[in-house]
Amino acid sequence: MFSETENHQANGLSGGANEASGTSDSLYVTAAEEAVDELEHVSGVHPGYRRAHARGFCCRASFLPSGKAAPYTTAAHLQEREIKAIVRFSGSSTDPALADLLSPAKGMAVQFLLPEGGHTNMVGVTVPVFFARTPESFMEMLTTLNRTKAGKMPKAEALRRFARHFGESRQSLLALKRLKPPASYATNLYYCIHVYILVDSEGRRRPVKFEWIPDLGVQTLSIHDAAAMPDDYLERELELRMLAHPPSFKLNIVFGEEGDPTNDPTKRWPSDRKRIDAGRLVLLEPIAEPPGLIMDPTAVPDGIALSDDPILNFRRDTYAESLKRRSGGH
Numbered sequence: 001m002f003s004e005t006e007n008h009q010a011n012g013l014s015g016g017a018n019e020a021s022g023t024s025d026s027l028y029v030t031a032a033e034e035a036v037d038e039l040e041h042v043s044g045v046h047p048g049y050r051r052a053h054a055r056g057f058c059c060r061a062s063f064l065p066s067g068k069a070a071p072y073t074t075a076a077h078l079q080e081r082e083i084k085a086i087v088r089f090s091g092s093s094t095d096p097a098l099a100d101l102l103s104p105a106k107g108m109a110v111q112f113l114l115p116e117g118g119h120t121n122m123v124g125v126t127v128p129v130f131f132a133r134t135p136e137s138f139m140e141m142l143t144t145l146n147r148t149k150a151g152k153m154p155k156a157e158a159l160r161r162f163a164r165h166f167g168e169s170r171q172s173l174l175a176l177k178r179l180k181p182p183a184s185y186a187t188n189l190y191y192c193i194h195v196y197i198l199v200d201s202e203g204r205r206r207p208v209k210f211e212w213i214p215d216l217g218v219q220t221l222s223i224h225d226a227a228a229m230p231d232d233y234l235e236r237e238l239e240l241r242m243l244a245h246p247p248s249f250k251l252n253i254v255f256g257e258e259g260d261p262t263n264d265p266t267k268r269w270p271s272d273r274k275r276i277d278a279g280r281l282v283l284l285e286p287i288a289e290p291p292g293l294i295m296d297p298t299a300v301p302d303g304i305a306l307s308d309d310p311i312l313n314f315r316r317d318t319y320a321e322s323l324k325r326r327s328g329g330h
């Protein structure tokens with residue numbers, strides 16, 4: 001079992017993101033501090049809140065693995081033993097006061113509390129791809145947006161810059177446009193987007209993606225009905241739903257094949273890839289957010305390794321920077 005620091009060392013990521021290996025030259029030149037500064041420019045600083053996915057709602061949960069993933073990974077939470085978990089649902093906005101309806105993509109972050117101590121996280125959102133392929137693209141798009149909004153960049157220059165990234169952002173923008181307001185946090189399909197590597201007991205490595213499928217099916221509201229709801233309707237709805245009957249999700253593991261990209265979060269894999277049902281997550285009851293909770297998607301245990309996706313590897317330091325600022329009361 002690794003602590004988060006040990007994990008990073010085990011994955012060859014011993015220090016800052018600049019030291020990550022196996023990726024192309026220009027990656028990781030962007031500092032996590034700059035990324036978090038830029039996120040703060042989107043809607044200002046909201047002291048004590050996450051710098052993205054600011055408003056959220058935590059639950060206590062339980063994960064019962066099916067055992068079907070055990071031949072592919074030694075990861076403790078994917079064997080057969082029931083695992084305690086903490087789940088945080090969120091709206092994607094940097095502004096904690098924004099109504100649920102106005103932050104279209106939703107997040108579901110799951111922290112598995114491993115039997116021998118330590119934890120690992122799976123962080124999903126309701127779109128299958130990200131809008132940026134590298135931290136540099138992410139930064140250029142965000143700074144362009146912020147500078148244009150602040151009147152510091154002419155619209156023509158902004159358009160020219162966005163056009164440079166249109167190819168990589170297209171699928172994500174289309175997916176965002178197709179999103180309808182959810183009926184419940186428990187009725188969304190959540191994609192963990194990045195590729196991870198399952199490692200079996202013989203050391204064999206297989207690239208995979210993770211998806212959470214709601215057992216209630218995907219259920220949405222019309223814009224008209226959602227507009228009539230209170231700003232925080234998703235939190236209220238989930239609280240009531242858990243009292244009545246604990247909702248659940250199936251964990252799908254999707255296996256990549258030869259040629260499927262492992263380093264590009266803007267690309268989907270073909271839909272016919274093999275999937276296994278790795279277990280069921282049941283949401284039990286609302287809880288107050290545990291102090292210092294951080295859903296770092298690079299915190300992986302023995303039996304799972306990080307892929308060469310530059311965005312995935314960049315997230316570790318930005319999440320730590322956000323935690324540092326929000327826990328310092330900023």
Ligand code: HEM
Nearest residue numbers: 050051052053088107109123125130138295318319322323
């Ligand atoms: C350059 C890429 C990204 C940056 C800079 C970034 C930044 C951040 C930051 C600063 C936070 C707050 C962390 C904290 O205070 O604990 C956050 C939270 C979150 N991000 Fe990202 N993010 C990136 C990519 C992604 C991607 C690809 C996904 C999709 C899976 C994602 C999903 C989430 C979710 C669901 C949360 C809320 C986690 C929680 O509930 O604690 N992010 N992000």
